[in-house]
Amino acid sequence: MTRSGKVVFSARNLTKIYQTGEVPVHALRGIDLELVSGEMVVILGPSGSGKSTFLNILGGLDQPTSGEVFYGDHNLVTSTEKELTAFRRDHVGFVFQFYNLIPTLTAEENVQLVTDISPHPMQASEALQMVGLTDRARHFPSQLSGGEQQRVAIARAVAKRPDILLCDEPTGALDFETGKKVLESILRVNQETGTLVAIITHNAAIAGLGDRVIRMANGLIQSITQNEKRKSLEEIEW
Template identity: 60%
Template sequence: MTDMAQKDDRRTTLSALGITKVYRTGEVDIHALRGVDLDLYEGELVVLLGPSGSGKSTLLNILGGLDNPTSGRVFFQDSELTALSDRGLTAYRRDHVGFVFQFYNLIPSLTARENVTIVTNIAPDPLPAEDALRMVGLAERMAHFPAQLSGGEQQRVAIARAIAKRPNILLCDEPTGALDSKTGILVLEAIEHTNRTLGTTTTLITHNAIIADMADRVITFNDGRIADVRVNTSRRPVKNLRW
């Protein structure tokens, strides 16, 4: 399948048009993004590859409404994110976006269920916290506190928290970066299951090229630009990846 064929067949969830991002440090301008055009389609799983500093995380933050581009436009379905106020971007993040980062950011004094329930209390159409935790394989660990969970289990709680609001978009920035390979596979399986079960448009940043085989598309960044786009004609299940 070509990238253009996929574009014709699927509804676009996010579109980035001519995105640049320039940070000024003293007298020096740092160009994090240099005119990026990218469409993300409904229900697909995209892996972003590239070295540190290539612009992947900057783009993810802009797509998630956490940062604004220096120039260019971003659309979520028919709404222009780059035209929204701070309040509008807050509503976009709350109602439509789930984030998973390398570090779990769980509240230590709350159980796994309570960490997820925090999100369900503010989402317009949430999954019950118990259902979200079952989806990531933690049915037996709901009453445990973060200190009683392994790193992989804590990351899966973070995924459950992200998906409990039933987001249109799931953005994952190095979700396995702090984990060993065996634990990382469990986390990736939870992300894969979420994408397939809920149809959530999912974008995952990684330095591990092996992970790319689980994606519908693999987009490689270099020096703030998209250097390559590869379409996988068939996704390889996480359990079949060779680590």
């Protein structure tokens, strides 16, 4: 994928200050960035660099202290809570470090949870197939391994056919082999559906998988690198 696609997100001069206790924490100090359709972006940075905050704002989970975020021509900063809820429901897929599956629902039902409320979802079985878990559909989270749980989370995130898939440390809690399987699912989603994917990680090895690599530190973007050619999963190691 190249940067020739349509701009999906644009952030202008984003800042975020958390008031925790008496000391204000500057999580974002002025971020300008555009994300285009179909691309795969890896956001790298040590903990505390502001990458999760940025991702949460993009996903409509959090509001910036100042600046603007546009989804298409829709300003997320001025959106009401109701509008943000609808935005998340219709356009955003989340994948978290700790899976966040509902323990009382089976893999398939966890996916259905999303397809029940989305306007143009795919079949839950289709989403599970995409992450290679067709045969685990009727298992409860407690009956799945960590990697399998994370892949269910991915299936759940993509089942609504989101415009963007936001992954926060998706392999953070997994070992190398399992982590690779999870990444494989994410890559497949990106390639097969053309969904814009943003992965947050502190694992530099993953950087090669993206079209662009954005390095963050201290709430600022340090660098943006365009990968001429994305690496394949086999080529990376950590």
